[in-house]
Amino acid sequence: MTNWSSAINRDRQPGRYGADGDVGIILGEIQAATQMQFAAWPDTLDQMGAVAMATAGVATVPAAGRVSRAGDVSLLRVEPLKWWLVSPAPLATPPLVASGLASGVTSGVASSEVGAVLDISDARCWITLTGPRAATLLAHSLPIDVRPTAFADDAVVSSAIHHVGVTLWRADDGFNLLVPRSYAASIWQLLFGLAQQYGVEVR
Amino acid sequence: MTATAAQTYLHRFAVLPGERVVIATNNDSAYDAARDLAAAGAHVILADARPDAAAKAPDHVDLRRGLVPLEAVGRKTVAGVKLIGSDARSGQPDAIAPCDLLLLSGGWSPVVNLLSHRGGKPVWNRAQACFLPGDAVDNITVIGAAAGCWEHDACLESGHAVSAVVGGGRAVLPPPGGWATPIKPVYEIRRSGASKTASAKKAFVDFQHDVTTGDIRLAHQEGFVSVEHLKRYTTLGMATDQGKMGNVIGLALMADALGKDIAAVGTTRFRPPYTPVAIGALAGRHVGAHFRPLRQTPLHDWNLAHGATMTMAGIWHRPWYFAEDGETISETYIREAATVRKTVGLCDVSSLGKIAVQGPDAAVFLDRVYTNMFSSLPVGKARYGIMLRDDGMVMDDGTTWRLGDDDYLMTTTTTQAGKVMVWLEELLQTRWPDLKVHVSAVSDHWAGVAVAGPLARDTLAAVVEDETQLLPAALPFMGVIKTRLKDGGTCLIARISFSGELAYEIYLPAGHAPAAMDALWQAARDRGGCLYGSEALGALRIEKGHVTGAELDGRVTLDDAGLGKMASKKKPFIGAALRARPQLQQADRPQLVGIFPQDRRKKFKSGALLFPAGETSESVGESVGEFGDGFGAGWITAVTHSPALGHWIGLGYIAGGCAAWHGRRVVASDPVRGPDVAVEIVSPHMFDPKGARMHD
Numbered sequence: 035m036t037n038w039s040s041a042i043n044r045d046r047q048p049g050r051y052g053a054d055g056d057v058g059i060i061l062g063e064i065q066a067a068t069q070m071q072f073a074a075w076p077d078t079l080d081q082m083g084a085v086a087m088a089t090a091g092v093a094t095v096p097a098a099g100r101v102s103r104a105g106d107v108s109l110l111r112v113e114p115l116k117w118w119l120v121s122p123a124p125l126a127t128p129p130l131v132a133s134g135l136a137s138g139v140t141s142g143v144a145s146s147e148v149g150a151v152l153d154i155s156d157a158r159c160w161i162t163l164t165g166p167r168a169a170t171l172l173a174h175s176l177p178i179d180v181r182p183t184a185f186a187d188d189a190v191v192s193s194a195i196h197h198v199g200v201t202l203w204r205a206d207d208g209f210n211l212l213v214p215r216s217y218a219a220s221i222w223q224l225l226f227g228l229a230q231q232y233g234v235e236v237r
Numbered sequence: 238m239t240a241t242a243a244q245t246y247l248h249r250f251a252v253l254p255g256e257r258v259v260i261a262t263n264n265d266s267a268y269d270a271a272r273d274l275a276a277a278g279a280h281v282i283l284a285d286a287r288p289d290a291a292a293k294a295p296d297h298v299d300l301r302r303g304l305v306p307l308e309a310v311g312r313k314t315v316a317g318v319k320l321i322g323s324d325a326r327s328g329q330p331d332a333i334a335p336c337d338l339l340l341l342s343g344g345w346s347p348v349v350n351l352l353s354h355r356g357g358k359p360v361w362n363r364a365q366a367c368f369l370p371g372d373a374v375d376n377i378t379v380i381g382a383a384a385g386c387w388e389h390d391a392c393l394e395s396g397h398a399v400s401a402v403v404g405g406g407r408a409v410l411p412p413p414g415g416w417a418t419p420i421k422p423v424y425e426i427r428r429s430g431a432s433k434t435a436s437a438k439k440a441f442v443d444f445q446h447d448v449t450t451g452d453i454r455l456a457h458q459e460g461f462v463s464v465e466h467l468k469r470y471t472t473l474g475m476a477t478d479q480g481k482m483g484n485v486i487g488l489a490l491m492a493d494a495l496g497k498d499i500a501a502v503g504t505t506r507f508r509p510p511y512t513p514v515a516i517g518a519l520a521g522r523h524v525g526a527h528f529r530p531l532r533q534t535p536l537h538d539w540n541l542a543h544g545a546t547m548t549m550a551g552i553w554h555r556p557w558y559f560a561e562d563g564e565t566i567s568e569t570y571i572r573e574a575a576t577v578r579k580t581v582g583l584c585d586v587s588s589l590g591k592i593a594v595q596g597p598d599a600a601v602f603l604d605r606v607y608t609n610m611f612s613s614l615p616v617g618k619a620r621y622g623i624m625l626r627d628d629g630m631v632m633d634d635g636t637t638w639r640l641g642d643d644d645y646l647m648t649t650t651t652t653q654a655g656k657v658m659v660w661l662e663e664l665l666q667t668r669w670p671d672l673k674v675h676v677s678a679v680s681d682h683w684a685g686v687a688v689a690g691p692l693a694r695d696t697l698a699a700v701v702e703d704e705t706q707l708l709p710a711a712l713p714f715m716g717v718i719k720t721r722l723k724d725g726g727t728c729l730i731a732r733i734s735f736s737g738e739l740a741y742e743i744y745l746p747a748g749h750a751p752a753a754m755d756a757l758w759q760a761a762r763d764r765g766g767c768l769y770g771s772e773a774l775g776a777l778r779i780e781k782g783h784v785t786g787a788e789l790d791g792r793v794t795l796d797d798a799g800l801g802k803m804a805s806k807k808k809p810f811i812g813a814a815l816r817a818r819p820q821l822q823q824a825d826r827p828q829l830v831g832i833f834p835q836d837r838r839k840k841f842k843s844g845a846l847l848f849p850a851g852e853t854s855e856s857v858g859e860s861v862g863e864f865g866d867g868f869g870a871g872w873i874t875a876v877t878h879s880p881a882l883g884h885w886i887g888l889g890y891i892a893g894g895c896a897a898w899h900g901r902r903v904v905a906s907d908p909v910r911g912p913d914v915a916v917e918i919v920s921p922h923m924f925d926p927k928g929a930r931m932h933d
Contacts (some may be wrong), residue, residue, distance in 0.1 A: 037724055037752030044538055066748060073595070073675040088501075115675075122294035146643035150595035156535075157682035174521075178450050196523065198530050214533040215681040215747050216553070224522055 038066040041159045041218040045226065051059035052230025058167030059203035059229040060217035061222075062237040064160040069212070071128065071152040079115065086117040101188040103204050108210075110190045110203060118201070119230055120160065120212070132133070158201070162223070168231040174210060174228050178196040180209070195221055239482075240270035240342040241809075251513040253277050255338025258285060259318045261306040263423045264449050265291070265416035266387065267342035271298045276567075277763040282334050286323040287421045301793060303424045306339065307331075308438060315339050321428060323421070343909055344420045346485055347383045360502035365413050368504055369486065378402050378410075387411030405618035424489040424625070425450050435505045438693070442490065445476030445481035447464055457494035466507050480505075486527055491781065493880060520786065535684040535747035541752050542731060543768060551652045553588040556770040566772060567878065573773035574780075577736055577879040581690035581766035583757055584774055586742060588748070589653020590685050592661065594645040596674040596833040603637065606811060608795060608804045613746040614639045617716050619731045623795060624657070625801050625812025629796060633657050633788045633813075636733050646679070646729070652786055664811075667814070683729075684750030686757060689740035689777075692764045698739055700753070701762035709933045722753055734931040736777035776877040779888055782831060782921030787843075787874040788888060799829045800919060827871050828894030831923045832887035835915040840876070841905040847871035847891050847929065850902035850915065864892075872907060881924045886922055895920055 040046065046063055070088070074082030083095035090109040092102035096117070099193040102109045107121040119125075163171060172180045175195045179185060180202070190203035198221055213221045226234065240260055248250040258279045260267050260305045265285040267710075271283045272295035283294065284304040294300030294550075303323050310317040310333060315333040346367045348409035349359040359368035362385065370379040380386070380395035391411045399408045417886060425440060429479040440450045441661045448471045456470045467473060473487045480487075482503065516818070532553045534540075540547070548557035557567040576582055594603060600612035603606060607622035614620050617640040633656070635648040638841025649657045661676045669912040688697055698704035702721040705711060712718055717731045726749040734740035745753045758768070778785065784798050794816055795801050804813070815821075834841060864870045871891030891898055898918035905914045 035727070037363065039538075039751045040534070040747040041533070057919075069676060075596075075673050076787075104389050142262070146597045146673075147594070152595065153677070154677070154679060154682050156749075167562055177617055196527070196530050216534065217530050219529040219533055219537075220527065224527060227522060 035167070040065050042161075042222045045219050045222045046236060049235075051226075051236065053232050055233055057165055057235045058232030059165040059171050059234045060168075061162060061226060061229060062162040062164075062208075062233060062235060064122050064162060065159050066123045067155065068119070068124055068126060069104065069153075069155045069160075070125075071154050072117045072119065072149060073152070074115045074149040075147075076115065078148050084194060086119060087149075090119045090121075096188075098192055101190050101205065101207065103188065108203070110155045112190065112200065112201060118154075118212075120210075120228065123168040156213060158212040159215050159222075161211040161218075161222065162208060162211060163211065163225070165232075167229075167237075168209055171225065171229050171232065172202070175225065176200075180204070196224055213235075238338075240267045240340040243268045243338070243340050244273055247273055247484045254278055255279060255336070258282070258338045258340060258647040259306070259320075259334050259336040260340040260342060261286075261304075261318070261320075262344060263287065264344045264420040265338070265418060266345065268298075270340065271295050271300075272340065277736060279338075281808060282332070282336070284320050284488070284709050286423050287418055288323065302843055304332075305423060307426055307428070309339055312490050313540075313786040314497040323423070343423065343486075345387065346481065347379075347385050348511065349379075349383070350479075350509075350511045352377065352379060353507040355510055359504055361498075361503075362413060363498075363500070364768050367419050376402075378406075378408055380410060384410060386415060387413075388415035388524035390402060392710040402865065416684065422489070424493075425561055426899045442486045443471075443473050443476065443480070445478055445482070446472045448473045448475075448483065448487065448826050450490055450668065452488040452752055454494055457491060462491075462495060462535040463594065464488060464491065464502055464505050470560050474505065478509065479511070479513075481520055490922075516717065524842050532588070533775045534585055535750040536585045536587060536686075536754055539751045540585055540768075543758070545768070546772060550588060550749045550771065553651060555588055555651075556585055556768070558749060558770040558772045559768040570770070570772035571778055571878055571880045573767050574768035574776040576765070576767040577690045577738060577769060577773065577777060578766055578881055579690065580686065581692040581761050581767065582736075582769040582773070583691070583698045583754070583761050584687040584769045586685040586687045586770075586774075587683070587747075588683055590647075590649030590651065590657060590679070591652075591685075591744075592647040592649065592658055592676075593682045594637075594647050594674060594677045595643060597674070597675050598645050599640055599643050599645050602665070602669070602672050602674045603647075604805075604808050604810065606664070607637070608810050608812070610805050610808065611637060611639070611645070616641060617732055619717050619802075621733075623800060625795070625810070625816060627705075627812060629812040629814070629816030629818065630791060631792060631795060631800075632660070632791075634789065636731065637730070638731055640717070640719075640729075652785055654678075665909060667843055678780065680734075682747060683744040684747045684753075686743050686745070686750070686754065687735065687774075688743060688757065689738045689763070691739055692761075692766065696757065696764055696766060697743065699763075700756045701730075714932050722756065723754065729782075730755070735774065735781075735783060736931075737781040737928065738777075738781075738930055739933075740931060773858070776879065779875050779877045779886060779922035780881055782888065782923060783831070784829065784888075785875075788890075789828060790874075793890075794826070796822075797826055797828050799894075825892045825897070827890035827892050829921045830871070830889060830895045830898070831919040831921040832873060832876075832889055832916050833919055833923075835917055837884040839914050840878070841873065841887060841916060842907050842910060843873050843876045843887070845873045845905040845907035845914075847873065847889060847916070847918075848904050848906050850904050869906065870898075871902070879923070886923055887916075891918055 087095045090107050092104040092109050092236050094102050096102040110118045112118050141216040160169050169180045176193050184195035198217045243254050246254045259270050259282045261284045271281050275281045277299040284301050286305045288303035290302045304320040305323045307321045309315050317333045319333050321331050349370050352370050355374045357374040358371045359369040362369045369385045378399050380399050381392040386392045387797045395410045398410050402408045441449050452471045461467050461470045474484040481530045487752045491498045544559045545556035547554045560569045585740050603611035606624050616639050619635050619636045623634045624632045637647040712732050712841040729744040731742050825862050847862045873889035876887040903916050905916045
C-alpha cells in the first residue's frame with residue numbers, strides 16, 4: 035500500500051552502532067507485509083489447514099510449533115487451531131476468505147463452517163534479527179532457549195519480551211519477530227539498546 | 238574481617254590491612270594467613286582456641302594456644318582484644334592484646350549451595366563442624382574443598398579419583414578433613430560458668446543483619462523451633478552473604494537452646510544466587526521509560542508533530558490536548574470542545590480495545606456476553622452493548638459492529654481491553670467450548686479516529702472516494718460501511734457518537750493512518766475544525782452523561798448507571814441471575830446523576846462526597862441525619878467546565894437518583910481540598926438530552 039508508515043519509523047535509523055569490530059547483530063524491519071490469520075474449528079482442522087496451505091502456496095501444513103515456507107511466504111502454526119500467513123509482499127492469489135466487510139478480499143470460498151480468516155496485516159511489526167550474536171541478543175530478552183539444538187530452522191514459538199507477547203521463528207539462520215504494533219517502538223528501543231554491546235547494524 | 242579477607246588484600250591488592258594483627262582461630266587454615274601477614278611485616282598474634290594446637294608456630298608469629306577473644310577494645314577503631322582461656326582447664330589469665338586489626342577464622346563451610354539447588358540435602362559432619370554434601374544427586378560427584386577436603390594434596394587426589402567416574406567406574410574419594418589438629422567448634426564466647434543471658438555485651442552472629450546470640454535465644458523463647466522459622470523471625474542468613482558467615486553459628490546456638498544436636502536441627506535450603514547479584518542486574522533495562530512497555534497509537538508521531546501534549550491511559554500514550562500559542566490546558570479543552578459542537582473535531586481513539594468475533598456461533602456468543610441482543614443486529618450496523626460480570630455488576634461497554642453474518646468487530650474501553658479479551662477466551666475455552674467462535678485481538682491492526690461535529694460528514698466526504706456512501710440513507714445513525722479513501726486505502730466507517738454530535742469513527746489499517754490523517758486534518762482545518770484530545774473528549778461526554786471507567790467502577794449495576802433498559806428480557810445473559818438480587822434492586826441505591834453548582838460561577842471537584850445540606854462531612858462525628866455515617870449520600874465521578882452550558886458540571890452517583898433529590902439542597906463536600914459547594918442534582922443527560930444533534 036502506498037503511504038504506509040512503520041511503527042518504528044522514528045527509532046529505526048539505518049547505520050552502524052555500538053561496539054567496534056565485527057557486526058554481531060543486524061536489525062531490520064519488513065514493512066507493509068501481509069499477515070493473515072486462518073482459524074479452524076476442532077473438526078475442520080484438515081480442511082482449514084488445506085485452505086491456509088493453498089493460500090500460502092506451501093507444500094505442507096505446518097505442525098504445531100513449525101513453519102512451512104515457499105519463497106518469501108511463510109505459514110506459521112501459532113496455536114492449535116490457528117495459522118498465520120506472513121509475506122513481505124501482497125499475495126499473488128487472493129486469500130480464500132469468507133465474505134464480509136472485514137475481509138481484505140471477498141472471493142468467498144471458506145465458509146464460516148470451515149473456519150475464519152482475518153486480515154491482521156497491520157497488527158504487528160515484523161522485526162528481523164540476523165548476525166552471529168542474534169541468538170545471544172534474544173537470550174537477553176526471551177525466556178526460551180533459541181540455540182539451534184533447541185530451536186531449529188522453521189521453528190516458531192509464542193513468547194514474551196519485556197512482558198509483551200511476541201511471535202518468533204527461525205528461518206535461514208536468522209530470526210523473525212512479530213511484535214504487537216503499539217509496543218513495537220518500546221521493544222525496538224530495548225533490543226537496539228541491548229544489541230549495541232555486540233556491534234549492531236540497522237538496516 | 239576474616240583472615241582470608243586480609244590475605245586477599247595482601248595478595249590481590251598489595252595492601253597490608255593492619256600492622257599489629259590479632260588472628261583468632263579454631264582451625265589450621267588461619268596459620269597460612271598468619272604466616273603471610275608476618276612475612277609482609279605485620280606483628281601477628283595468633284590466638285588459637287585449641288590448647289592442643291600444632292606445636293610449631295609459623296615464623297615470626299606469636300602463637301598463643303587455648304585463647305579466645307572475649308571482646309574488642311577501643312573507640313571508633315580497634316585498639317586491642319581481650320583474650321580469655323578457651324575453657325576452664327586452660328588456666329590462661331585474661332590478657333589484652335593490643336592491635337589495630339582483628340581477624341577471625343572460624344573454619345570452613347563447603348559450598349553445598351549448588352547441590353542444594355538440585356535438591357541434595359547437606360549432612361552435618363560433627364568432626365569437621367560443617368555441612369557436607371549428602372547423598373549423590375543425579376550424576377553429580379562433589380570433590381575438593383566442596384567435599385570437605387581442606388588440604389591441597391587431598392583436593393588434587395579427589396580430582397584424580399573422579400576421573401574414574403568418566404570411565405563409568407566409581408570414584409574413591411579421600412575422606413573429608415586433613416588438618417593436623419582437628420577444628421574446635423567455637424560458637425559463642427563467654428567466661429566459663431557465666432550465664433548465657435547475663436552478659437550485657439552484644440555478640441553478633443550475622444554481621445550483615447546484626448543478628449546476635451540474644452536474638453537466637455529470644456527466637457527460641459518465642460517458640461520458633463524450626464530453622465526455617467528461626468531464619469524468618471531473626472532474618473539470620475537473609476543478607477547478601479546468605480548466611481555464609483553466620484548460619485552455622487546460629488544453628489548451633491538454636492540446637493543448644495533446644496538441647497539437640499546440630500544434625501537434628503538441620504539447615505535451611507540455600508537459594509540462588511550463591512554470590513550476591515546487584516538488584517540493578519536483575520532489573521536490567523526495565524528502568525526509566527522502560528519500567529513498563531509503552532503503547533503508542535499508530536498516530537503517535539503524527540499527534541506529536543501536530544502539537545499534542547500527551548497523557549497516560551494505563552500504559553497507552555494518548556493525546557491529552559492540542560494547545561495553540563500560549564493556551565493553558567483549560568483554555569485548550571474548552572476551545573476544542575466548543576469547536577466540536579460548532580464545526581468539527583478529530584480525535585485519535587486508536588487505544589480503544591478491538592476484538593474480532595468470528596464464527597457461525599458469533600451471534601449466539603455475543604447474545605450471552607452482552608445484556609442486549611446482537612443476533613438481531615443487521616449486517617452493516619453497530620450497537621452499543623454492555624457486558625456484566627457473573628455477579629451482575631457492569632464489566633465493560635462499547636459498540637460492536639456487525640461486518641458479516643458471522644463476523645463482528647467488538648470495541649471495548651481502552652483500559653479493559655485486555656481483561657475483556659481474557660474473559661471471552663475463558664468463556665469459550667471453559668464454559669462454552671461447543672461454540673464455534675474465534676476471538677482475536679485486533680486493537681493494534683486498526684487506527685481509530687473520531688470525526689465529530691456538525692461538519693463531520695462534510696469533512697469525511699472530502700477524503701472518501703465515493704461521498705454518496707456517507708448520505709444519511711446510505712449511512713444512518715449506527716450504520717457501518719467499508720469504503721475506500723481517495724488515496725486508495727480502505728477503511729471502516731461507523732456512524733457512532735460519544736460526543737453527542739453528528740459523528741463518525743473511521744478505522745484505518747494502522748500503517749495507513751498517518752497518511753489518512755493528513756488528508757482528514759486538511760479537510761477539517763478547511764472547515765474551521767480542530768484536533769482534540771482526551772480532555773475535550775471527557776468534557777463532551779460528561780455533557781452528554783455518557784459513562785466511562787470512572788462511572789463503571791465495578792460496583793455499579795445496569796440500573797445504577799441508568800441503563801436498565803439494556804437488559805434483554807428475551808434471552809439469558811451473563812449476570813442476568815445475580816443482577817436480580819434484592820439488594821441490587823433497592824430504589825435507594827446510588828444512581829447516575831448530573832450535577833450543577835447552584836451558583837453557576839462556582840466549581841467543584843471530582844471525588845467530592847455529596848451530602849444533604851446541613852449534614853456535611855464535618856458533622857460526621859455527630860452522625861446527624863440519614864447520611865451521617867461519613868459516606869454521604871453519593872459521590873462525584875467526573876467534572877468539567879461545560880462549554881455548551883457555560884458553567885461547571887459533573888457526573889456522579891447519589892442514593893435514589895435524580896428523582897429523589899429534585900428540589901433538595903445538596904452540597905459537594907471535599908474538606909481536604911476546599912470548602913463545601915452547594916449543588917443541584919439534575920439528569921445526567923445535561924446537553925441535548927433527546928440526542929437530536931447526533932441524529933440527522
